[in-house]
Amino acid sequence: MQAIKNFRSYFFRGLAALLPTILTIWIFVQFYVLVQTHVSSHINRGIVHILVATVDWYPAVTPEDRLAFARHAEPELSADPAALAKRADEDDIVRGARLQKGEKYWVDGPGHITGFIFALLGVCFIGAFLASVMGKTLWRFVEKALMNVPLIKKVYPYIKQITDFLLTKKQLSFSKVVAIQYPRKGTWSVGMVTGTGLKRVTREIGKDFITVFVPTSPTPFTGYVILTPKEDTIELEMTIEEALRFTISGGVITPAEHDAFKSLPSEDAVEDV
Numbered sequence: 001m002q003a004i005k006n007f008r009s010y011f012f013r014g015l016a017a018l019l020p021t022i023l024t025i026w027i028f029v030q031f032y033v034l035v036q037t038h039v040s041s042h043i044n045r046g047i048v049h050i051l052v053a054t055v056d057w058y059p060a061v062t063p064e065d066r067l068a069f070a071r072h073a074e075p076e077l078s079a080d081p082a083a084l085a086k087r088a089d090e091d092d093i094v095r096g097a098r099l100q101k102g103e104k105y106w107v108d109g110p111g112h113i114t115g116f117i118f119a120l121l122g123v124c125f126i127g128a129f130l131a132s133v134m135g136k137t138l139w140r141f142v143e144k145a146l147m148n149v150p151l152i153k154k155v156y157p158y159i160k161q162i163t164d165f166l167l168t169k170k171q172l173s174f175s176k177v178v179a180i181q182y183p184r185k186g187t188w189s190v191g192m193v194t195g196t197g198l199k200r201v202t203r204e205i206g207k208d209f210i211t212v213f214v215p216t217s218p219t220p221f222t223g224y225v226i227l228t229p230k231e232d233t234i235e236l237e238m239t240i241e242e243a244l245r246f247t248i249s250g251g252v253i254t255p256a257e258h259d260a261f262k263s264l265p266s267e268d269a270v271e272d273v
Helices: 002-053 064-075 073-079 080-086 089-108 108-129 135-147 152-167 199-205 240-250 254-264 267-272
Strands: 176-181 188-195 209-215 223-229
Touching: 002 108, 064 073, 064 080, 064 089, 064 176, 073 080, 089 108, 108 135, 108 199, 135 152, 152 267, 176 209, 176 223, 176 240, 199 209, 209 240
Parallel strands: none
Antiparallel strands: 176 188, 188 209, 209 223
């Protein structure tokens, strides 16, 4: 019985250690496959078409390649070798054979990585262009046009919020982390202060209010905006990043545990000891 308990304990400990690495690798592999299938393969086919249209000597095809392509394109000519040979010398068959040979290397062979590299460079070029004044103006015009499309305007703003949160380097507008009694008195939630509240509410109630964003778990992209009296909040000694980790993990990762993890001795330190 003890052996079974030990096996279970070791198994889950090993799974907890390996699973983050496995999932990280899986995500990157799936991203590569997605880009390779839907983007870079089309870029590679475009490269092959450009090469065939502009370069006469590459990719070169042999008479056997032309005959094989002609036989595949028009199988009825297989019974007439003379007609097949004549057809194999025609321009459209030669071009088709060159395209087929080019795609065998650039799309299905070792050259397929080229499209992925071009896709990455293309994204970098677009990012550099959008950083310019002209790019910002053009993209603002495109986004304004998208917001006028009936269905897209219901989806696009929320997707943009998520991608901006994940990918852009904008500084978070949160000033500090506090605990507030929400959703009812006696129940405390962790939130980020975003402002000083509404002046009208402060004037009517006669108290200093602050605006607090309470994120939801496990996706902190959505949440609730709360106006609460400043005196009813507790300022926490947590950074914004620690509060987000706390929310995403469902409260599993606390600042104390994060500090303990960072304080673990490195492998080099262990070896020195």
